[in-house]
Amino acid sequence: MNRVREINRIIRIRNSTTAPLEPVGWSKCGFCVFRNACWDAAVRDKDIATVPYVDQGAWHQLFGSGVKNYHQLYELSEELLAEIKRPWGKHRRRIGPARARKIKKQIQALKTNRIIMASPPPLPPGYRPGTRPLMMFDLENDVFDPDLGVKVYLWGCLLVKESGTPAAKLIVAGPGVEGDRQGWLDFLAWRSPWHRGQAS
């Protein structure tokens, strides 16, 4: 039955002359080829879906009540927003005071184009201003092609020292399981200038 319902939904979308009414979402739209088109429109319209903390259920409930952009949403009091019930699995659940407060603060940041600090962000244990060296990592995995045999296809590491240009190590995996394995081993084998300095 679910398949028939899904096929009918696709047929309705294909026959429609307008885009389906759906909120944008980072996870949901992440790898969709139409993401930029939908997101650009949503950001331009200040759609409530572009407000972090407005979940999909809240979007449907609010959008259906005529609250479509975040200026309109900001007009709602925190107390009223907290009491709004939205779809939550098979049930309905209040947005609640904690999330309502975050939504209001988030909109305030968007409207004023300023950062709002809820509390001072913690930096790593032992942090002192300007502490170096530090390392940045950036790994990327291929979620689309399990047959390729490559899980992580991009390894990046940046070493930032007290002075001088940061040293980067960048590795791209070759094809297949062997490429995956070799990429990982090359990454592990990297001995940064800092490591070499420590060893000598």
Place this chain on the structure above:
Amino acid sequence: MYDAISKHLFLPTPSYGLKWVEKLAGFQRSQEEFGGLWSIITYDRYINAPTKEQADKILDEILTYNQDDLIASLAVYEWLEKIVADPTSHVL
């Protein structure tokens, strides 16, 4: 860093992902095209490139993207350091 930002700050952006936060930190990418989806597609083009010359050119784009991600992360970290050191300069 993501936790330090998302749990303690409200940013004037629709996302707290690197590609949005790096702009607040003043970082500019060296390539016009980038992103997770772009990277996966470009990696696929690299693996299937018909000639070594083409493969090398595509590889260069992928490595530049990865390097930009790393330097963007550093820019965000340094931006966060400034906020912690002097909250009044950046925040309400």
